[in-house]
Amino acid sequence: MNVEELKKAVAREALSFVEDDMVVGLGTGSTTSYFIRLLGKKVMEEELEVYGVPTSHQSRILAIESGIPIASLDEVDAIDIAVDGADEVDPDLNLIKGRGAALTMEKIIEYRAGTFLVLVDEGKLVERLGQKMPVPIEVIPAAWRAIAEELEVFNATAELRFAAKKDGPVVTDNGNFILDARFERIDDPLDMEIELNTIPGVVENGIFADIADVVLVGTPEGVKRLER
Numbered sequence: 001m002n003v004e005e006l007k008k009a010v011a012r013e014a015l016s017f018v019e020d021d022m023v024v025g026l027g028t029g030s031t032t033s034y035f036i037r038l039l040g041k042k043v044m045e046e047e048l049e050v051y052g053v054p055t056s057h058q059s060r061i062l063a064i065e066s067g068i069p070i071a072s073l074d075e076v077d078a079i080d081i082a083v084d085g086a087d088e089v090d091p092d093l094n095l096i097k098g099r100g101a102a103l104t105m106e107k108i109i110e111y112r113a114g115t116f117l118v119l120v121d122e123g124k125l126v127e128r129l130g131q132k133m134p135v136p137i138e139v140i141p142a143a144w145r146a147i148a149e150e151l152e153v154f155n156a157t158a159e160l161r162f163a164a165k166k167d168g169p170v171v172t173d174n175g176n177f178i179l180d181a182r183f184e185r186i187d188d189p190l191d192m193e194i195e196l197n198t199i200p201g202v203v204e205n206g207i208f209a210d211i212a213d214v215v216l217v218g219t220p221e222g223v224k225r226l227e228r
């Protein structure tokens, strides 16, 4: 089974968490894209009354294409479940997210969800956050250099993220820049998440500590379920 097949398998399994009349937070990225397409099918075939609350332009466009009625956060009373991918998952189910630069809206929506369901393939499991991936940090553009320098205090080296199909830096859905920060060691993810957000000019960071409820892990032996 290749990685794409593992992503599809977890996306299929995630469908069983969605019931009629639910408001569903729609994450961003390749794994969630499989889920959104499948959810669109389920909504149409089973004639469900489900609303999706997108976390990015990507998930909004895909939800519309997939036939899922969408609403913004300020139009719904509550989010029953949010479904999203992750870049790393540690043994306590703390996450790094934001490879797709959608971390701020993702965190806003997933923090408020009754259940936050995370979909990953087994390659995303790590012993300690930061082992493979940098921590993305969304920053106000004018502050990027000052913040990159300040991150040295945290023993981190930060790089401004550049775009692939645009000249210059990545600009997020909120009009900000992304710094990718590599830390020597993240011992306490929750503490680091809070600390980073105290730096003026930081909008949000990609450590999602203590908010994942269930993680579905795609493995060649089948989908495994991890819970806090």
Ligand SMILES: O=C[C@H](O)[C@H](O)[C@H](O)COP(=O)(O)O
Pocket (backbone or CB within 6 Å): 027, 028, 029, 030, 031, 032, 084, 085, 086, 087, 097, 098, 099, 100, 101, 102, 103, 106
């Ligand atoms: O900003 C992007 C998100 O945090 C994604 O959910 C995360 O990067 C995982 O994406 P993928 O499923 O493509 O690996």
